[in-house]
Amino acid sequence: MEENNSKFKEFLASGVGKAVMIVVLYFIMWGFMLAFLTVFDIPVVTVIFAVALGSCGWRALNRITPSMFVVMSFNGWLIYFVVKGILSVAIGVFVAPFVIAKGVADKVQKDLA
Numbered sequence: 001m002e003e004n005n006s007k008f009k010e011f012l013a014s015g016v017g018k019a020v021m022i023v024v025l026y027f028i029m030w031g032f033m034l035a036f037l038t039v040f041d042i043p044v045v046t047v048i049f050a051v052a053l054g055s056c057g058w059r060a061l062n063r064i065t066p067s068m069f070v071v072m073s074f075n076g077w078l079i080y081f082v083v084k085g086i087l088s089v090a091i092g093v094f095v096a097p098f099v100i101a102k103g104v105a106d107k108v109q110k111d112l113a
Contacts, residue, residue: 012108018101025097050089056099057092058084 011017033049061084072080 006112009108009112013105013112018105021101021104022097025100029093029097053092053096054085054088055092056096057088057090059099060091060095061088 012021
């Protein structure tokens with residue numbers, strides 16, 4: 001049993017294992033989103049998905065946007081954060097599985113070492 005567990009961990013740490021995790025996470029994420037948004041009319045779940053995906057997307061956007069101080073009016077900042085929030089959720093849909101799979105693979109690699 002221990003040998004099978006070790007082989008499974010080695011698979012998850014490999015490039016193919018990461019790709020499989022990403023594909024599986026995409027299907028799980030899209031399945032949950034479709035199930036909760038179409039079958040159950042629960043707006044709280046929608047907010048939870050938006051916050052979870054938005055946090056991954058926000059971090060991805062922070063990596064590509066410059067970190068300089070810009071002087072804008074209050075309305076300018078409001079528009080900036082609304083647009084960035086919407087983009088964060090949209091980008092988070094695609095980035096979240098990569099972030100989760102990378103975290104799992106890194107954890108497995110630490111366990112193997």
